Amino acid sequence: MARDAGSVLIIGAGLAGFSAATQLRALGHEAPIMIVDSEAGSYDRPPLSKKLFTEDFSLDRLAFATAEELAEKRIVPRFGAAAMTLDPATGEVGLDDGTMLRADTILLATGGRARRLPIPGADLPGVHVLRTWDDAVGLRSAVQPGSRVAVVGAGLIGAELASSLRDAGAEVTLVDPVPVPLVPAIGELLAARLHEMHAPRGIRVVTGMTRAFVEANGALAVEVDGAEGAPIAPIPADVIVVGVGIIPNTGLAEAAGLEVDNGIIVDERYRTSAARVYAAGDVARTRSADGELERREEHWDAAQVSGKRVAAAILGEELPERGASWFWSDRHGIHLEATGRLSGTGEIVVRHGGEHPAVFLIEDGLLRGAAAIDDTQLVRAARRIIDQRIPVAAAELADSNVQLRSLLKAKR
Numbered sequence: 249m250a251r252d253a254g255s256v257l258i259i260g261a262g263l264a265g266f267s268a269a270t271q272l273r274a275l276g277h278e279a280p281i282m283i284v285d286s287e288a289g290s291y292d293r294p295p296l297s298k299k300l301f302t303e304d305f306s307l308d309r310l311a312f313a314t315a316e317e318l319a320e321k322r323i324v325p326r327f328g329a330a331a332m333t334l335d336p337a338t339g340e341v342g343l344d345d346g347t348m349l350r351a352d353t354i355l356l357a358t359g360g361r362a363r364r365l366p367i368p369g370a371d372l373p374g375v376h377v378l379r380t381w382d383d384a385v386g387l388r389s390a391v392q393p394g395s396r397v398a399v400v401g402a403g404l405i406g407a408e409l410a411s412s413l414r415d416a417g418a419e420v421t422l423v424d425p426v427p428v429p430l431v432p433a434i435g436e437l438l439a440a441r442l443h444e445m446h447a448p449r450g451i452r453v454v455t456g457m458t459r460a461f462v463e464a465n466g467a468l469a470v471e472v473d474g475a476e477g478a479p480i481a482p483i484p485a486d487v488i489v490v491g492v493g494i495i496p497n498t499g500l501a502e503a504a505g506l507e508v509d510n511g512i513i514v515d516e517r518y519r520t521s522a523a524r525v526y527a528a529g530d531v532a533r534t535r536s537a538d539g540e541l542e543r544r545e546e547h548w549d550a551a552q553v554s555g556k557r558v559a560a561a562i563l564g565e566e567l568p569e570r571g572a573s574w575f576w577s578d579r580h581g582i583h584l585e586a587t588g589r590l591s592g593t594g595e596i597v598v599r600h601g602g603e604h605p606a607v608f609l610i611e612d613g614l615l616r617g618a619a620a621i622d623d624t625q626l627v628r629a630a631r632r633i634i635d636q637r638i639p640v641a642a643a644e645l646a647d648s649n650v651q652l653r654s655l656l657k658a659k660r
């Protein structure tokens with residue numbers, strides 16, 4: 249029998265907040281649900297870096313649900329309004345337009361904002377970030393075919409953006425302090441393979457630490473300290489985009505007295521340090537039962553799953569499985585997927601045979617992580633092998649004649 253959570257107010261209509269709202273209804277929650285967001289709608293972010301220069305790029309297309317669909321589920325949206333105050337004792341939430349809301353249960357799904365570099369010129373006009381629909385629209389309108397665009401940060405978003413910008417006809421320079429980004433996330437081999445795809449597409453790749461953005465006579469430039477002190481001439485740019493990660497939006501929680509440490513601290517049932525207040529998605533950081541603070545996950549799947557799980561937690565129900573972490577990235581016409589971990593202790597195993605290698609990490613006879621290019625089936629099977637703790641041998645993983653799915657069936 250579900251717990252009566254009463255009315256639920258969700259702050260943040262990103263993937264985590266939206267998933268929680270719909271899952272509450274799917275689990276039979278009948279009381280009012282309101283979802284507040286300072287942005288103009290509730291929409292999907294991954295297309296912002298992949299599709300922003302395509303013809304049919306619109307907020308309606310990215311929206312998780314139409315107004316009618318929300319109404320059908322009796323989820324009341326309040327877009328364009330930021331929550332400024334939260335009183336956990338009373339459940340009152342004050343919005344920036346002066347409205348006072350109140351609910352029995354509060355879910356903080358406030359996500360993150362794009363990190364800016366703490367360097368001179370970081371706020372110059374022409375320096376962009378990419379996290380929101382407005383960011384994407386601003387960037388799209390600033391770039392024309394032939395524009396010189398410097399992308400600072402060659403991680404997931406920077407690399408995708410470089411690819412999209414190239415498709416749009418921009419002259420792109422991609423700057424990162426490390427020679428091969430993403431090694432901790434996908435292992436050295438695939439990280440190198442992906443990074444090597446930029447240059448043949450006409451993207452200039454620069455390794456170095458960005459020191460400043462400068463403006464002279466209406467033109468921008470990126471000043472970079474090269475690797476090992478090698479001098480690099482300032483990189484001229486019409487547009488600069490910074491893709492160096494996110495900062496979790498913890499301000500509201502912190503001001504309300506909740507425990508915060510690079511994320512809103514939650515237990516394994518998404519409860520914050522205040523009764524009636526839960527947190528989920530990119531902003532939440534779990535303290536596991538043994539007291540250890542986990543890394544915040546900043547991926548789509550984690551946000552969606554945590555939305556579903558927090559809904560179950562709010563209703564006092566058993567949580568659905570979380571599964572090994574999983575993410576994807578698209579650039580230069582290829583599709584990368586990775587699951588679990590590909591760094592830390594254990595042995596890296598490489599499978600050759602296809603157009604691209606696949607990599608695995610095993611430890612103590614168990615698969616811990618896998619990544620592959622254009623091989624969704626392999627990564628999907630690997631994730632299930634990780635989740636079910638099915639023993640595997642390095643030789644099986646390395647052998648491209650062994651279907652991962654068959655390991656799943658044979659050893660279950």
Ligand SMILES: Cc1cc2nc3c(=O)[nH]c(=O)nc-3n(C[C@H](O)[C@H](O)[C@H](O)COP(=O)(O)OP(=O)(O)OC[C@H]3O[C@@H](n4cnc5c(N)ncnc54)[C@H](O)[C@@H]3O)c2cc1C
Nearest residue numbers: 260262263264285286294330331359360529530546547548
């Ligand atoms: C450009 C881009 C590309 C991406 N591509 C991929 C990908 O390919 N694969 C992948 O796995 N992941 C990808 N991600 C990551 C994924 O989109 C995020 O992990 C996911 O969106 C997190 O969802 P969330 O609901 O936790 O947070 P968010 O999406 O950040 O949503 C939080 C919401 O809370 C609102 N909010 C914050 N504070 C307040 C307040 N005080 N009052 C009201 N509203 C507030 C914000 O406006 C925001 O809408 C990408 C992200 C970006 C930005």
